[in-house]
Amino acid sequence: MSEEKKKITIAIDGYSSCGKSTLAKALAHTLQYVFVDSGAMYRCICLFALRNGFVSNGMVDKQALIERLPEITLSFHKNPETGDQAILLNNEDVSMLIRSFEISQSVSQIATIKEVRQKLVHQQQLLGQKGGIVMDGRDIGTVVFPHAELKLFLTASIEVRTQRRFDEMFNKGQEVAFETVKQNLLERDRIDSTREESPLRQAEDAIVIDNSNLTPDGQLKQALELVKEAIHQQLA
Numbered sequence: 001m002s003e004e005k006k007k008i009t010i011a012i013d014g015y016s017s018c019g020k021s022t023l024a025k026a027l028a029h030t031l032q033y034v035f036v037d038s039g040a041m042y043r044c045i046c047l048f049a050l051r052n053g054f055v056s057n058g059m060v061d062k063q064a065l066i067e068r069l070p071e072i073t074l075s076f077h078k079n080p081e082t083g084d085q086a087i088l089l090n091n092e093d094v095s096m097l098i099r100s101f102e103i104s105q106s107v108s109q110i111a112t113i114k115e116v117r118q119k120l121v122h123q124q125q126l127l128g129q130k131g132g133i134v135m136d137g138r139d140i141g142t143v144v145f146p147h148a149e150l151k152l153f154l155t156a157s158i159e160v161r162t163q164r165r166f167d168e169m170f171n172k173g174q175e176v177a178f179e180t181v182k183q184n185l186l187e188r189d190r191i192d193s194t195r196e197e198s199p200l201r202q203a204e205d206a207i208v209i210d211n212s213n214l215t216p217d218g219q220l221k222q223a224l225e226l227v228k229e230a231i232h233q234q235l236a
Ligand code: CDP
Pocket: 015, 016, 017, 018, 021, 038, 039, 040, 042, 043, 107, 108, 109, 111, 136, 137, 138, 139, 140, 188, 192
């Protein structure tokens, strides 16, 4: 098989707001692969929990949510107007709603629940069955696709990550103080790295990219070189 035709699985993990989805989307676009933002799936479960009153004063009624999990279906489709990927929660396009700061404040607690992770990991693995996929998240290289041919672990300084998320939210009309955004990222990193169920950690065979001083184009170029090498190794 030629190098152009061989399709691999690319896992991208890393801390909150360090450009994983930006890179994953750009890679998938360039390589004509499927792109899956696994964080969006956790955000959808969080939205469902909030809507059903399972989160109050920062506490999650885990049992109530677990009982209702079978009712939840998640799917992806292409928005015909923008060409962007949309995520559907029980057939409703919630792509914008899941980006609220309210969701960011509760999602990491939802992501500690074993039953939630089992449901989502199963769906993620089905999506990646045929290869030719770029998925970003926290446990992609360690749990979802432990045999991925290329694993990237993205990092950036907390100041850079906060600025990026602050700008992104500001541009969408969400005005949250810089310090509040920073504390949310640090708190999510803490919960994600210390939870019992598949905590965020760098897979042993992951390649680290610190993109603090890289443009989106710069990180795409580096990653494409690594994809080339990974495909070459597969065919060697
Ligand atoms: O985009 P951002 O870095 O803010 O986060 P995200 O990728 O949308 O993920 C939201 C949250 O979902 C994370 O903070 C994790 O708590 C959780 N998550 C996870 O536990 N496992 C994944 N594979 C992806 C996300």
